[in-house]
Amino acid sequence: xxxxxxxxxxxxxxxxxxxxxxxxxxxxxxxxxxxxxxxxxxxxxxxxxxxxxxxxxxxxxxxxxxxxxxxxxxxxxxxxxxx
Amino acid sequence: xxxxxxxxxxxxxxxxxxxxxxxxxxxxxxxxxxxxxxxxxxxxxxxxxxxxxxxxxxxxxxxxxxxxxxxxxxxxxxxxxxx
Numbered sequence: 001x002x003x004x005x006x007x008x009x010x011x012x013x014x015x016x017x018x019x020x021x022x023x024x025x026x027x028x029x030x031x032x033x034x035x036x037x038x039x040x041x042x043x044x045x046x047x048x049x050x051x052x053x054x055x056x057x058x059x060x061x062x063x064x065x066x067x068x069x070x071x072x073x074x075x076x077x078x079x080x081x082x083x
Numbered sequence: 084x085x086x087x088x089x090x091x092x093x094x095x096x097x098x099x100x101x102x103x104x105x106x107x108x109x110x111x112x113x114x115x116x117x118x119x120x121x122x123x124x125x126x127x128x129x130x131x132x133x134x135x136x137x138x139x140x141x142x143x144x145x146x147x148x149x150x151x152x153x154x155x156x157x158x159x160x161x162x163x164x165x166x
Contacts, residue, residue, distance in 0.1 A: 005122070011129075023130070026130065026152075026153070029152060030132075030148055030152060033151055033152060035144060035147075035148060036135075037134055037135030037136055038132060038133065038134055038135075039088070039133040039134075039135060040131075040132070040133040041130055041131070041132050041133075042130070042131040042132075043128075043129070043130060043131075044129035044130070044131060045126075045128075045129070046094070046126070046127035046128070046129050047106070047109065047124055047125070047126060047127070048123075048124070048125040048126075048127060049113075049121060049123070049124050049125075050121065050122040050123040050124075051120055051121055051122075052119075052120030052121075052122060053120055061118060064118075065113055065118060068116055069109075069112060069113060069116060070109070
């Protein structure tokens with residue numbers, strides 16, 4: 001049996017319209033440090049997961065991980081890609 | 084004067100060898116939920132920043148933001164890309 005190691009990247013971001021206080025505060029602090037012309041700062045949560053599975057199966061597992069644990073479907077969207 | 088809006092992505096990850104307790108705990112919890120064959124979970128911090136500047140200048144600003152505020156050079160590496 002062949003074994004494959006796949007690194008998947010799970011990207012979890014807030015849905016449109018959901019408040020992102022960390023992003024807002026980061027923006028304010030950057031502005032107070034003199035950075036101009038910033039119209040938005042958004043925070044994204046990223047997990048890199050090494051899975052002992054081929055790419056297609058690893059992707060499916062990653063989506064299942066989001067549904068079961070990592071993402072909150074009320075306020076977050078997720079996207080799983082192979083790195 | 085032409086104006087350009089650039090969205091940069093600032094990716095901040097822990098240096099090799101630095102403990103990632105959030106990643107470790109996420110891995111344990113995934114395993115307790117029945118996910119097998121996971122050899123590592125790493126957490127990455129991502130900021131999406133909309134800057135009113137052309138791409139090359141926005142990239143430079145993003146790197147400066149990391150040096151001045153967002154990243155801790157003792158334990159973190161950063162990478163800035165245009166999205």
